[in-house]
Amino acid sequence: MTRRSLVVATLSGALLLGVAACGGGSTSTSPSGGSTGEAAAPAAADAFNAGIGKVFNPSDKKGGVIKFAISDDFDSVDPADTYYGFAWDFLRVYGRSLVTYKPAPGQEGNQVVPDLAESLGQASDDNKTWTYKLRTGVKFEDGTPVKSADVKYAVLRSLDKKTFPNGPTYFNDWLDLPKDFVSVYKTPDVKTDSAIETPDDQTIVFHLKKGYAGFDNFAALPGTIPVPQAKDTGVKYREHVVATGPYMFKSAEAGKGYSLVRNPNWDQATDQIRKALPDGYEIEAKANADDLDNRLISGDVQVDLAGTGVQPAALSRVLGDPALKARSDNPTAARTWYWSIIGDVKPLDNLDCRKAIQFAADKVALQTAYNGPFAGGDIATSLMPPSIAGHQDFNLYPAGADNHGDVAKAKEALTACGQPNGFAINAAYRADRPKEKQAGEALQQALARVGIKLTLKGYPAGDYFALYAGKPSFNKENNIGLAANGWGADWNDGFGFLSQIVDSRTIREAGNYNMSVKDPAVDALIDKAMTTADATARNGVWAEVDKKVMEDSYVLPAVWAKALTVRGKGLTNVFVNDAYGLYDYLALGVQ
């Protein structure tokens, strides 16, 4: 139905702004849970959340084809051109980045481990130079060995945003590139050693403008998956991505489907994190979302690639039926659904008025609006979700005993800001997102209790950031005080989650994801975090950032996203990798 197609169309949006993580892998031969025997283990008993924190139905049995389906589609299967979390999870089956995340259940999954490289990066020159040594014997699907030059080329081509607009821009922003370099296509002869050096075929060295301790997270980006220059056809490369992983593309038709088969030139000896159990993968794109759920339940499809959880209809079916519920998991994504409280708009320039909103909001209603505890998520009390390393639990604005909002406190706050009878503002949301619509209506109801009159304004998701809520001038003109927003981590640390959405220095004319947080103190903390080498200390700083943002009350957190996903029939080694909040596609097998 069209509404569904709207959802689909914007789901992509959701992912663009929401989920996003990196490649993964691990040095351990068998993903956790000692129960893994050589003999195919008997199918484990179904149980709710059996795939979370532990491996469900572990097995080493090879063979079979895993059927994926997705109601939308990849933005692109070209490693240089994708920003979808599920894509970053999936493309590890055909591409190998320098390092990646450990295919293990629970927190362990956030651990960066070497993949194409022999070990994690060697930092020098106070984190400005990073060196990686490639494993020997790794080959492309056509048998040619992988050289460091191929990695360098891959990273450089990914910088060409004219050709690959979808991918992240970390390398663009951090690499120390020569001024005259435009792109590998336009200026192929420009020397780029100032950014990346390849002293020999196995060594690659990155030079950054300024030091960054967490560079391994960059090295884990799909951008470092090697691409043979000879085979690069720019935009059209996605029609046949040259594989380094255990699987290669048999067919890749955007908008229709993809099928992958074993890559004869992949050698288990060079790879300690992949077990490559199935003989291949079939992916059906643009499936009917409700139909997809039903097929997932019936067993006709085994994995919902997007992993964003079942549609409401199926949700009630799954939760209503114990047998079905036992087949489902409820993973937490590193994503927060929240509402920006925009200080540029009067009277929200006043802290107390902003606080009033925090207190008046009905957290339970919000949670329900975002589809409840299972499909929506846990009630959020701060911006940074729990799955982010260094997350600290705190609640500056307790919403009353039953979490339906603290009207009394809200009234106080209003009086404090000189608007005892409340005020009127507009709230922006993405018109084609039922959840945000519902959330807006929930807020409308809740704030009305203290006299804050909310007028809802739906805007097309496609232009939401470009033309509407993402455009400060627009918000001022249209008195938009609240704007629905959502954000997911690129990887699970403070930088990966917060850097894009609380740094006031990133705010520009239009296309902002940070719509409200403007606090020099926050900016200062961010800089501090960047340069803190020690991980724990660094995470502590990010926690401070989170706290500060909440103190400023620039953000009304709604839920820390969760999804209700159904484990496909006959799958083995099923577990959720925290790095993505999705099933780890690398480990999956079939009986």
Add this chain to the structure above:
Amino acid sequence: MTAPLDVSGTELQAAPEAVVEGAGGAKAIQGRSLGQIAWMRLKRDKVAMAGAIFVIFLILVAIFAPVITGLLGHPPNEFHQDMINPETMGPKASWGGINKDFLFGVEPVNGRDLFSRVVYGARISLLIAFFATMLSVVIGTVLGVVAGYFGGWTDMIISRAMDVFLAFPLLVFAIALAGVIPDKAFGLEGDTLRIVLLVFIIGFFSWPYIGRIIRGQTLSLREREFVDAARSLGARGPYILFREILPNLVAPILIYSTLLIPTNVLFEAALSFLGVGIRPPTATWGGMLSDAVHFYTVPHFMFFPGMAIFLTVLAFNLFGDGLRDALDPRSSR
């Protein structure tokens, strides 16, 4: 009903006229206008009358929506999350939570009173349908008459214009238009803007249909004796147009307006269904249906708005058909 056309032969087709005269007796003949004759026939058409009555009922419902919901329901946008199962977001109670103070049950997620929302939906639906129809009838009639009456180049241009309109992939185009118009335009905003916008879009795209008919009618009327007569008596253009032609267009205009309204009701519903209609939280039938898509496990959610659309359109169609049969017996439907 008309003469028993099953038997051919001039007499028989002439019968109804003869009948009417006879029925009234020679005296009454002068006194009875076409309108009265039509009304007589209409009154005899039970189905059409049923349709008419339902239409009137709908209009009353739309007008007194606040009163009705005040008595029998809750404000259309009021949440009742106590009625909702927080996990599945569906209604707690079975049968979609239908009970004495939620006559149609509640919406999933927010537990709004479905009854009130359906009632308020009638407002939007009828409002837009009526005004859109008016718009298209006005445009259609004016251009149709002009084209038919003056003929020549004027006719050429207008007819071509109609063709162009008919060539547009209507729905796609309407959606596109409704999609790109900013939230604030022409000094309007919010529902008002959306309503005006939809009225404009719908009305503007359906005028060629009525335009063609009117043009045809005018063409044939222009050649009729009584017009020649008037002309020979020295009547000038405007007089003929307003005194001789327009009055004779009343019947077709009436018929096609009544038949256009239901089409427009469907059109509005479609646009709302596709998400380019009136913006939430304002209740529209089409909008409710599109929300219901994701909650097909609670069928009442799609049932009531769906039936509302169906019955409304049906009623208008029944009435329209009756009206046509009454106003022009030859259209032997």
Add this chain to the structure above:
Amino acid sequence: MSFLELKDLRIHFPTDDGLVKSVDGLSFSLERGKTLGIVGESGSGKSVTSLGILGLHKGGRARISGEIWLDGEELVSASAEHVRTLRGKKMAMIFQDPLSSMHPFYTVGQQIVEAYRIHNDVSKKVARKHAIDLLGRVGIPQPDRRVDSYPHEFSGGMRQRAMIAMALSCDPELLIADEPTTALDVTVQAQILDLMRDLQRDFNAALIIITHDLGVVAELSDDILVMYGGKCIEYGTTEDIFERPEHPYTWGLLGSMPRLDREPTERLLPIKGSPPSLINVPSGCAFHPRCAFEDRTEGRAKTEVPELLETEGGHLVRCHMPRDLRRAIWENEIKPNLEAAS
């Protein structure tokens, strides 16, 4: 018994508004080679009569009673299927408006061929030859070419000729012409009438001409039947009707008859009022509301329905006025006016 005989024929149509008595107790008879003219205003039931004879009222909700004897066969009680086989073969009809009466999508030839092949098991080729002959016979130039033209490509007169050709395709013994010339202009009218006279002579068929125009039947018919309100109100030889008509309505018709031998300039004497309703026919004499002499019937006109009585030699009249009075009125009041007019 004569070739065609109607006995107390009644055709009624129940409608939502009441019972339409289109034909109400009509009787007459007709011999081969003879011509009967049925005259009356529209709504007088003349066309329905003809349709009744051909059994074309069937399929509708028409109620028919009485007897129709054609060549010794009773048609009212006969099966529809049987009547169908007679239609077009034994009895054929020529309709008023040839344009609307011929199918616009088929060529004239096709339509004649169709008519012919229903009743004669012959090849298309033969039938086509036959059609061309017929067209030639009804005086259509280059029939072998025109046979393939469509009705709308013919002139009015040509069309009517083609229509006649179609009717004659199976040499019917009874030919009914319903207003055969009203759609045509005067000169063509004359041609068509001549044509029909000739054809009837060669075919020796019984011919019924239905018209509202006495002028048409004046030349052609042997007998004339005047219908009003579904009833016969005067019947007699052409001479009877033209020389000594006895019914006020017939006088009216004569008065309003445009004749070729008259000056087109002079005004006719119209009949006041309009044809009666066929549902509730005026009480008593159906004609009384329009009758100029109604006052001379001692008021019986309003109350009793007059009988159809013979005045002399098969001349029948349906009127309350005594015979002598009628004759007197004709001689002294009506005839002079008509004479004066000419």
Add this chain to the structure above:
Amino acid sequence: MVTYLIRRLIGAVVMLAVVSMVTFSIFFVVPRWAGATPVDMATRYVGRTASAEMAQVAAQRLGFLDPVIVQYGRWVKAIFVGADYDYGAGVEHCSAPCFGYSFLSRLPVWPDMLDRLPVTASLAIGAAVIWLIAGVATGVLSALKRGSFFDRAAMSVALAGVSLPIFFTGLVSLVVFSYGNPFRVTAPGSTYTPFEQNPATWAYNLLLPWITLAFLYAAGYARLTRAGMLETMGEDYIRTARAKGLPERSVVVRHGLRAALTPIITIFGLDFGLLLGGAVLTESTFSLPGIGKYAIDAIIANDLPKVMGVTMLAAFFVVFASLIVDLLYAVVDPRVRLS
């Protein structure tokens, strides 16, 4: 005849030109009224990293910086002579008819549309067959048995049919026949299998959409046919045919239907043309990847080249359907002369 054809063809082209201009301006001019600068407009196509320079790059890549007229000119030119597209590693020639490249997927639009056409065509053809047979048959029978129980029943159903929004009937049928049934493997109607791949599944999966769509039209056609039949059966030439002694069956078929169906053909031609341009609601309801769905998705995603392309395609079908219908009419009805 020939001159007529030429005139009509020119007319068609002009009409398409007008349609294209209007559509183009709606998408390229209206947003500017809304105060969007070319860069703003480009921002929506640069994915997540919408930095100012990125937007600039995109605006330039998509050619938003040129005046609208120039952009339109470029668009038209591409259709007739093709265009060159820089896909990074080199330049590719997109040969005419080139409807440009999607702003989002950056795939050429034309092959993409051709790809969707079979879906819509299958939907339209299948439904058309059903509704023509069902609709016309019902109409004729009702007309012949006028006032009978069958007539009343059929006409009531038909009236209900034209009064039901397809996205409601479609939804209900999906719930009842597809989602409702836990044993079924794939929902008929929610997936499309190419005919050449497996005719059986093709038909099976399209069954629901076909019936739903056909029901709507069949209802309309039944009403039309009935009306037309009643009218022709009252014509003089039908009386003539009977007077010839023609058996009733051939009176109805050869004379009645022949004339009554002519206008139906016209309407059918136009309806069918309209459908080929995308059965928007049906395809959306059943999420069939046809032209209509393509259009909706494109509009929602603001993928202008796609929207332009699909609008033109749809308009093309309508315009040419009407042309063909007129020609056809001249064939069936000898009175019509093309000039």
